[in-house]
Amino acid sequence: MKVDIFPRRFYGSILTVEGIRDAAVILNGPTGCKLYHSFLSDRQFPRESSHDPLAFQDEFYFGQPRVPCTCLDGEDFIQGSLEKFERALAAVAAKEKGLLVVINSPGASLVGDDLENVIKKAGLQTRCFVVEKTGFSLPADQGFENTTLTLLEHLKFRSLFRPLNRPEFTKKVNLIGLSLLHKHWEGSVAEMKRLLSFLGLEVGAILLAGTSLDEIRESNNAACNIVLFPEYGRRVAEWYRKNFGTPAVFSPLGAPLGFDANESLLREVAAVLNIDPAPALAEVRKARQTSYQQISRFHSFSGLPKGASFSIQAESSLVFPLTHWLYSYLGMAPYAVKLLPGSDPEIARSLKSFLTEKGFCEAWDRDLSLESVDIAFADSFTLQLLKAKGCCKAGIEISLPDRVHPLYPENISGSFGCPFPSRRNH
Numbered sequence: 001m002k003v004d005i006f007p008r009r010f011y012g013s014i015l016t017v018e019g020i021r022d023a024a025v026i027l028n029g030p031t032g033c034k035l036y037h038s039f040l041s042d043r044q045f046p047r048e049s050s051h052d053p054l055a056f057q058d059e060f061y062f063g064q065p066r067v068p069c070t071c072l073d074g075e076d077f078i079q080g081s082l083e084k085f086e087r088a089l090a091a092v093a094a095k096e097k098g099l100l101v102v103i104n105s106p107g108a109s110l111v112g113d114d115l116e117n118v119i120k121k122a123g124l125q126t127r128c129f130v131v132e133k134t135g136f137s138l139p140a141d142q143g144f145e146n147t148t149l150t151l152l153e154h155l156k157f158r159s160l161f162r163p164l165n166r167p168e169f170t171k172k173v174n175l176i177g178l179s180l181l182h183k184h185w186e187g188s189v190a191e192m193k194r195l196l197s198f199l200g201l202e203v204g205a206i207l208l209a210g211t212s213l214d215e216i217r218e219s220n221n222a223a224c225n226i227v228l229f230p231e232y233g234r235r236v237a238e239w240y241r242k243n244f245g246t247p248a249v250f251s252p253l254g255a256p257l258g259f260d261a262n263e264s265l266l267r268e269v270a271a272v273l274n275i276d277p278a279p280a281l282a283e284v285r286k287a288r289q290t291s292y293q294q295i296s297r298f299h300s301f302s303g304l305p306k307g308a309s310f311s312i313q314a315e316s317s318l319v320f321p322l323t324h325w326l327y328s329y330l331g332m333a334p335y336a337v338k339l340l341p342g343s344d345p346e347i348a349r350s351l352k353s354f355l356t357e358k359g360f361c362e363a364w365d366r367d368l369s370l371e372s373v374d375i376a377f378a379d380s381f382t383l384q385l386l387k388a389k390g391c392c393k394a395g396i397e398i399s400l401p402d403r404v405h406p407l408y409p410e411n412i413s414g415s416f417g418c419p420f421p422s423r424r425n426h
Contacts, residue, residue, distance in 0.1 A: 009143030013103055013131060015041060015180040016147040018066060019208040020216070022098030026128075027069040028085055028115065029105020031062065034071075038064035040400070044180040045210060060088045068092045072108060082113050089122055099213055100128040101151070129154050139342025141231035141315070144179055148208055148236050155213070157220050172204040173269070174222045174240075176248075177233025177317075181400060185209045188228070195262065198280035199270060207236060220244040224272050226265070229255055229317045230344040247272055254317035254347045258325030259288045295330070306331035311368040311392065312377040314399045316343035320351040322377065322398070327358060335373050336366040 017025045018041035027034050042065060052065075060068040070088045072081050093100060102115055119128045131150050175192060178185055189210065193203050205211045205219035224247045225240055227233040237248035249272050251265035262284050270277035299306060310332050312319055316339050326332040337355060339348055355364050368376060369391050376383055376392035380402045383395030 008140055009138040009146070010103075010106065011037065012140030012143030012179075012181060013147040014067060015044070015140075016144045016208055017099075017101045017103070017151070019045060019180045019210065020099070021047065021210065021212045023213065024092070024096045024098065024100055025067050026088060026092050026100055026102045027067050027105065028081060028088075028102055028113075029069060029072055029108045031069055031071045033105040034062070034067055034069035035064070038067040041066045041180060044185070058091065060091055068095075070108075072105075077107060077111060080113050081108060081111055082115075082118060085113065085115060086118055086122070089118060089124065089128070093122070093124055093128070098127070100124070101147075102128065102130040103147075104130075104132075139231075139340070140181055141229075141342045144181065144208075144232050145235045149239055151208075152216075152236070152239060155217055157217050171201055172222045173201050174204050174219050174225045174246075175206045176225045176227045176236050176240075177229035177231070178206055178209045179229075179232055180209055181232075182209070182229065183397065183399060183402065192226075192228070192256070195266060195280050195283060196269070198283050199266070199273075199275055199277065201269070201273075207233070220246065222246060224249055224269065226269060229315070230347060231315050231317055231342055234344065251321075252350065253324055254320040254344075254350075257318065257321040258329065259284055259291075260324060260328065261321040307333070308375060309333045309335045309371075309373040310375045310377060311336035311338075311366075311371055311373045311386075312398075313338040313340065313368055313382060314378065315340050316345075316347040316351055318398060319343075320347050320354070323351065324354060332375075334360050334363045335371040336368045337363045338365060338368055 014025050014027065014037045017023050018037075025037075027037070047065070054063075056065045057063055059071065062069070062071075068088065068091075070076075070081060070084045072084060076084060089100075089102075102119070104115075115130050116125075119125055119130070122128075129150075131147050173196065175189065178188060182188065189203070189206055196203060201223075204222050205215040207216065207219070220240065220243070225233075225237045226249045227237050230250060234250075237246075240246040241248060249265070249268045251261055251268060253261040253264050256262045256265045263281055266277050266280045266284070270280075295305070298304065305326075308330075310326055312323060312334065314322075319337060319339060323334055323337060327334060334355065337351070337360075339351075352364050355361055368378065368382065368386055369389055372391055374393050376386050376395045377398050378386070378395065379399045380397050383392070383397065386392045387395060
């Protein structure tokens, strides 16, 4: 079963910028390239502008407060898009007061218009730039990292060195590799802040989900960078190490999902910063005890989840800790484990070794549609196909795209067919 629905580099580039509180994308392309990205960025990270969509009815927004678009047509692809881009740039710059990042659609990138010259003539070069060569068909994490690196090169940091001898900076850390492409990223940030507070640490910048330009400009003063999803942050962390000497912390199990992965990451942070991890580890163990009580009661009535089978498809930094937790803590059996393109190779090797060690080597890189399991973990579209084929009894969405998607009729409302679904608490 091969379905080409997964986020690509173009998609990742747009969501990178939209994850910054005071930055906005100007999409140079046709309207069709705008609608889903506008919907998703607004749902994943609502801003103040999200409360009044009627204020965005002009030609470049089309009723959606995010990702204004030049709305190119066939004639523009032949004669050039500069006239529309000039008008769009002026209108968006008047409405948006922060950083503006121009991203070409795949078709517009072939036209070869000199957009930088238009920006310079408008006198906006200090707060507007173009991200060239997003790659388009490559994995979303590469688009995220490339755009993040371009952004970091464009910004001016508050200082050009890390004054580690100043105590106020030794308590600050950055979270790297978290994006609007990750489901429930806000809850992940809140939990990481809570756990790190037991180590006496506070979070500075979150690259790039819900952070501000000022936080990014001060991010080189952090004691270390904690990389939550290596696919989205390994190269960014290396950029900080090369330019500012900031050490990076990686969890051996990938993203901090599950008790073992959280404890592993907290120990790594404590070791790098030479602090005692005991208070934070005690908090994780307390949560482990609470979880055990609930799961033990459920198991006594049903015999589950021990012995239940599962299949999973996502990026390696998510698949490895989840597979490890499901097997080691819940006693579930992996029948099919499939990684998405762009997965981190180091974590992928660790995952393969884990499956081999536990006697599930045949599950490695196995198509989910070839197995019938109790629970499948994947994106919503993959789960719908698996359920239709009878390949799983139940499914849990762990990645985008998810059920809250503009292609589902129940999620369409408002003028111009623009989706404005209600926010859900997770």
